[in-house]
Amino acid sequence: MTKKSTENQEVVEMKNEEETKEKNYVVVHDFKDLKDNDRIYIKNDPYPAEGAKKPTPARIKELSSTKNKMNRVLIKERD
Numbered sequence: 001m002t003k004k005s006t007e008n009q010e011v012v013e014m015k016n017e018e019e020t021k022e023k024n025y026v027v028v029h030d031f032k033d034l035k036d037n038d039r040i041y042i043k044n045d046p047y048p049a050e051g052a053k054k055p056t057p058a059r060i061k062e063l064s065s066t067k068n069k070m071n072r073v074l075i076k077e078r079d
Helices: 003-020 057-063
Strands: 025-027 031-033 039-041 075-077
Touching: none
Parallel strands: none
Antiparallel strands: 025 075, 031 039
């Protein structure tokens, strides 16, 4: 293996590791998750709830921005 291909492999492995780490989110405004069986989230609840289906990156982006039906930021990354 060449030095360049070894470096590329290391970069790929690092990206995969980052993607598999689950970020923790917290609810900042009460809402009903219409895409998870109308699950109710209350401010300061962890997101997603234990036993809830894993949200897609697009769903995380939607809930952590104002581009959702409530036009409010509903979750944020936990500190």
